[in-house]
Amino acid sequence: MPHEVQGVVAMTKGRPVSLETVLVPDPGPGEALVQVQACGVCHTDLHYRDGGINDEFPFLLGHEAAGVVEAVGPGVTDVAPGDFVVLNWRAVCGRCRACLKGKPWYCFNTHNATQRMTLADGTELSAALGIGAFLEKTLVASGQCTKVDPAAPATAAGLLGCGVMAGFGAAVNTGNVGRGDSVAVIGCGGVGNAAIAGSRIAGATTIIAVDVDARKLEWARGLGATHTVDGGTEDVVARIRELTGGFGADVVIDAVGRPETYEQAFYARDLAGTVVLVGVPTPDLTIELPMIEVFGRGGALKSSWYGDCLPSRDFPMLIDLYRQGRFDLDAFVSETIGIGDIEAAFERMHRGEVLRSVVVL
Numbered sequence: 001m002p003h004e005v006q007g008v009v010a011m012t013k014g015r016p017v018s019l020e021t022v023l024v025p026d027p028g029p030g031e032a033l034v035q036v037q038a039c040g041v042c043h044t045d046l047h048y049r050d051g052g053i054n055d056e057f058p059f060l061l062g063h064e065a066a067g068v069v070e071a072v073g074p075g076v077t078d079v080a081p082g083d084f085v086v087l088n089w090r091a092v093c094g095r096c097r098a099c100l101k102g103k104p105w106y107c108f109n110t111h112n113a114t115q116r117m118t119l120a121d122g123t124e125l126s127a128a129l130g131i132g133a134f135l136e137k138t139l140v141a142s143g144q145c146t147k148v149d150p151a152a153p154a155t156a157a158g159l160l161g162c163g164v165m166a167g168f169g170a171a172v173n174t175g176n177v178g179r180g181d182s183v184a185v186i187g188c189g190g191v192g193n194a195a196i197a198g199s200r201i202a203g204a205t206t207i208i209a210v211d212v213d214a215r216k217l218e219w220a221r222g223l224g225a226t227h228t229v230d231g232g233t234e235d236v237v238a239r240i241r242e243l244t245g246g247f248g249a250d251v252v253i254d255a256v257g258r259p260e261t262y263e264q265a266f267y268a269r270d271l272a273g274t275v276v277l278v279g280v281p282t283p284d285l286t287i288e289l290p291m292i293e294v295f296g297r298g299g300a301l302k303s304s305w306y307g308d309c310l311p312s313r314d315f316p317m318l319i320d321l322y323r324q325g326r327f328d329l330d331a332f333v334s335e336t337i338g339i340g341d342i343e344a345a346f347e348r349m350h351r352g353e354v355l356r357s358v359v360v361l
């Protein structure tokens with residue numbers, strides 16, 4: 001018997017989301033049913049609503065969640081009912097060419113639940129990032145459940161499921177930030193501020209936060225930025241160079257994902273430095289760069305899918321850092337809200353008032 005719950009659905013492009021009755025099937029082979037306890041509102045949910053990801057409406061939103069496994073399907077051995085888990089959107093396959101090369105964080109064949117959740121009339125829902133967690137119970141592939149220490153509150157733990165992991169990993173995994181490095185982060189929302197926190201933990205000594213919103217820059221200071229730059233009024237490239245001895249930063253992270261911020265990142269890094277694109281561009285955006293600069297500056301231009309994380313390796317580690325007081329996940333939780341408040345949360349995100357609104361179920 002499917003479970004009947006209320007979920008947040010984007011029915012048509014650009015229209016406000018609505019609460020709809022969602023039917024969640026019992027878990028089949030390789031699947032798990034998870035009782036969601038908390039789910040953060042990520043900018044990617046808004047991208048889905050606005051048709052910036054694809055046109056496979058209706059979307060069931062929410063993908064940054066923690067909860068408790070309620071039931072598992074046949075053959076599932078990695079998690080069991082009662083486990084406290086963070087949901088991940090890149091359950092690696094172990095068999096594709098990336099996995100076989102020993103680089104599973106690039107897995108080209110990540111998987112989701114086989115069965116689809118539906119509206120009451122049977123319309124199949126596209127779950128955001130293969131999760132869909134703005135609802136009391138969700139169906140995922142068991143590999144999307146990463147068991148973590150239940151001592152961490154779900155509001156904090158759930159953030160590892162997307163933005164915080166993506167930002168932290170963009171710095172530490174993709175950018176390979178290390179002791180003594182200089183780092184600049186453009187865009188200090190949940191993702192960018194996690195990159196700042198990750199850079200501090202990794203030992204970076206100059207950490208420059210760039211945003212157009214003063215509140216974000218203030219939060220960035222709290223999370224480890226040593227300098228801040230107002231991208232709305234200052235020359236971002238010139239300021240980053242000035243703060244790095246005239247050279248540019250070793251690693252520049254674009255956590256916005258627009259041509260103008262990418263171009264700033266490109267020119268604000270030192271020779272042989274690294275640019276990491278973790279902000280997600282919409283499909284209409286293009287960029288033009290002088291090829292001689294691409295060559296002449298050397299280094300690396302990288303993208304960061306989910307912070308190049310391995311959930312099984314990275315989620316428990318980040319929870320340990322949190323519990324030791326070394327990584328302040330609670331600082332990312334600007335407010336807790338109800339499941340009916342997503343549109344208001346999108347508005348607040350747009351106005352820059354929050355790092356994360358977290359839905360508590």
Ligand SMILES: NC(=O)c1ccc[n+]([C@@H]2O[C@H](COP(=O)([O-])OP(=O)(O)OC[C@H]3O[C@@H](n4cnc5c(N)ncnc54)[C@H](O)[C@@H]3O)[C@@H](O)[C@H]2O)c1
Binds near residue numbers: 042212352
């Ligand atoms: N790569 C991944 O795996 C991954 C995962 C999660 C989110 N994302 C993406 O990361 C991006 C950031 O997500 P978020 O949740 O932090 O969003 P957010 O809206 O909370 O933060 C974006 C920040 O960028 C700032 N900003 C906007 N324009 C700017 C500019 N021109 N210069 C400087 N700052 C500017 C905003 O003021 C805001 O603080 C989004 O594109 C999101 O889709 C990527």
Ligand SMILES: [Zn+2]
Binds near residue numbers: 095098104109
């Ligand atoms: Zn794989």
Ligand SMILES: [Zn+2]
Binds near residue numbers: 042063
């Ligand atoms: Zn997200």
